[in-house]
Amino acid sequence: MAQKLRRKETTVYNIEAIASTYFLEKELSKKDIRSEMRTSMTPQQTDVAIVGLGPAGIGVVHRLLEQDTDFDIACFDLGPRPEEKNCAVLNDAGCIRRTGCHILTGFGGSSLLSGGKLSTLPAGDSLIDITEDTNDVERTITEALAFFNDYLAIAEPTISPEEIEAHRLRFEDNGFDLNYYDAHVMIESEEKIRQAYCEMCKDLESARTSFHFNTKVVRIEETEDHFTLYTTNSRGEEEKCVCNNIILGVGLSGDVLLENLQRQFDIQTKPSKLEMGVRLEFPRDVFPEIDQGHKDLKLHRGNCRTFCVCKGGQLAPYFHDSMSLLDGHVDRTNLTDFTNLGLRLRLPSSKDNDRIYSVIRENYLEATSGIPIRESYTSYVGNANKDIMTRDESSINYWKPGDINNLFPEKYAEELRQNVIKFVDEVIPEKRHSEVNVYAPGLYYPGFEFEVNRNFEVSDSMYIIGEGTGQFRGILQAFSSGLLCAESIAEKLQ
Incomplete structure (x- = not known):
């Protein structure tokens, strides 16, 4: 009878320690320290705020940093950095039942702890229905695959x-x-894939970007000329971020936030x-x-x-x-x-x-x-x-x-x-x-299919990309939507 091949005894992740203490005991970089010192009295000011750093959010950051502009980018994710993502079930234990499941949230979203496949068109061809431009979708799917090829060993079919x-x-x-x-x-090991995502994260962090992990976006308010994001970090500290453009790449883990925004901004949807x-x-x-x-x-x-x-x-x-x-x-x-x-x-x-x-x-x-x-x-x-x-x-x-x-x-x-x-x-x-x-x-069950325009805009300067649209899934497809959305924003801001 077939027996399960157990994981190596040298696994470097202590599940219980991660579950109970890593939020409080993690070592902070200088950028993290500056971030943690901010208070609700001194909100962060930024040109673009991205909620969710799965493939869609990563695609946005990657494309915006390629543009010859000087606007700032603030990124928020409910989960952790890639080196801290871990699933207890995959290590022969029971589910910790985190509010931000590490399979769904954190840098890379579900693409890090997944089946490891990157599927091209016609998978996710609803992207073409949204953009009404087959060439643009094919171009960005190709660019998305090239991005992952830069970091990972990927076998072509x-x-x-x-x-x-x-x-x-x-x-x-x-x-x-x-x-x-x-x-x-x-085709690389789980550990090498994790290391590759760490390199992605490192490469995307720059003087123009700030990453805020283990941070929940509680609500979003709009004034005449900007949005204000209200966030809570892992220690329960409340913070604010003021931005001109907001991009939501949250997927399933952000379903409550998306539902609230749908009602608040009267965003057009249909049942999913x-x-x-x-x-x-x-x-x-x-x-x-x-x-x-x-x-x-x-x-x-x-x-x-x-x-x-x-x-x-x-x-x-x-x-x-x-x-x-x-x-x-x-x-x-x-x-x-x-x-x-x-x-x-x-x-x-x-x-x-x-x-x-x-x-x-x-x-x-x-x-x-x-x-x-x-x-x-x-x-x-x-x-x-x-x-x-x-x-x-x-x-x-x-x-x-x-x-x-x-x-x-x-x-x-x-x-x-x-x-x-x-x-x-x-x-x-x-x-x-x-x-x-x-x-x-x-x-x-996403609950909604959002009626996004060809730039993934659902309200003035508010965008929904990736799985959160309720219209398509897939790592490359999500990344592609981030690229296309970023291109439209960059054109608007230049």
Whole structure:
């Protein structure tokens, strides 16, 4: 039976120490000291304020620093610097349940502790709908990939058109549509990736930029000619920042802030799509060719789709809205014997999605207080047999047993289950079905799709970029939106 490959004993991160003391005991640079000395009586003045330093925010800073201007930039993020980002679950412990989950927040956002794939168009092609300029999007996606290539070893896809077509036909014969796009893979160790992000952070900090980590933007107010950001740092100290332009690249971790701003500034929105589903985990040798025709196998069948394939990876729950929600992670120099991937139903934009999301959330919190649920595949599909030995091993220790079907409204539970059965029957030999485990929930719901203009502006001098728009996801796509937004701001300020 496959066993999880444990991480090296020389891991340099002390989870408990980080969780309890790093906010108070971190060593401060001179720039940090100057930042910490500011008080609410002396607000910082800046030309551009960026909230969120994931790929979208990084893209803005990178492009603004390239411009031949002298305007100042202040950046705020709920999470830490890259050297301090850590997930207890990925180190075989339980979730610390931070307000700012380190998978979602901090420098690099979810791109640092992720599946390590950089996907190009047509992934995230809603960017083209926003900008109405295919050439601009293609240009900035290419520039985004080049930026990451400057810091990281990234393997280009080497799949031939013939291999793609053979893969497509194989799945089409069984009712699946293959949605192919090039997926570039970060091939360095988790530690080297972290070091690369530290270098990015260092390179972007300059005389014109100030970075404020472990800092929450509590509210934003507008006067006739500027915005005022009210922030709270890790010690509970309140500060202000006055700016002429504000860029919001916060993603899921900033959903409450975005919702408040939507009401406050009467920003035009429509209901967002809702994704609900599960992650399957099984021994890597059960389906070793999963990445041969696509490095991030994307299959569609009706409303269901696969996503985020992590061959040799771990489950990676992130903490959001009082729940641990499932994603995947791979350290390609320290592989496990498992593969995991997501299968989700995607419901179209609807006002009813709020209610459906609330029902799933309530069921989940009642069942396990928001801790991931695991169920054997045979039990999940209703074919459990006590005489069949199911697999006990898991890539993480943070889960509870339970009935996954009870999480979702019956209509969607049945639709999801039938798609899972179809996928497993297609790719996994029946004699090994007992080695498949199902984890839940995979749940993604931004709440809004913001009606941004082609420059990502939602109100005069206020911009929303990246995942926070509710219209697209992806590391390169978020970075691209930051580049395009920064170009429009630079043109305005020059």
